Amino acid sequence: MKRKILPNNNQKFFNDGQMIISKTDTAGKIIYCNRIFISLSGYSEEELLGKPHNIVRHPDMPKVVFELLWERLKSKKEIIAYVKNLSKDGSFYWVLAFISPSFDSKGEVVGYYSMRLKPKKEAVEKIEKLYKELLIEEQKGGKGASRKKLDDYLNTKGMSYEELVLSI
Template identity: 55%
Template sequence: MKNKITPTQHERVMIEGDFIVSKTDASGRITYCNEIFIQFSGYSEEELLGTQHNIVRHPDMPRGVFHFLWTTIKEGRECFAYVKNMAKDGSFYWVFANVTPDNGPDGRPVGYFSVRRKPRPEAVAIMSALYAELLAEEQRVGPRDAIDASLSLLTSKLNQLNLSYDEFILSI
């Protein structure tokens, strides 16, 4: 199922204490989704199960950020990230995500478990500005070099702050 939805400016905001939960197989296909994920995404459980998790990817999200996230979890490490998602109706919602690999007996990921909660508004403002810069850089260099350019800019900004990615994300 390819996501051909036009984004709107309508924002949906999570309630404090709500958690969006999903599980995927190793290739990112949804194997479980909780009711809050269904509500926020606007898709039915049947539409979500078996579908790539990027069904809720918002076009404002830089490719480099998702590349970083997937690289991290494929290496068997958890990753925290602020993510702007898009619902079936084009509305958007921000989440603070924790994605954890589900490792098999050989230590390799056989799937992934993600829990998302309501992000702090201050963090969303910071990440919105950063993602806009990363996305502009991706668009400037074109699709072939987008991921590398985005990651290079992100690394440069983290170096200026003298913070690792994890330190930065957990500090805002």
């Protein structure tokens, strides 16, 4: 039986200039992860390889963000997103994720490559506020309500999600 990880308020940090790298197959299962990812996640390499990347998904993350992420990736486009991850010990860490499809010689997607950097504290504070609002909408009315809230927010700003991410 899989143990449910209970989040706590302990935040982990990594240094400016350090990169968290992982690669997944087309189903989102981890096929490569670098040492910093292993260290921050608290899992061993063996525990990570072959597992869905959402093994580190924090429950504070609104599902609509991952919906946007997969929409972009499935249309063979890159995406940049702020993501709060959950470590094996219940602690968390924020990343600025740059995710792109990997292609074979025929232009077919064979997996995904993700490079994550340490986000600025001010950016996390801004995106965390929005994510909390999206999560409230999700809890009240499902992912559709959260998507509407996000779309309305972006429309008032006159920008896409990625433009928002790059602006903060």
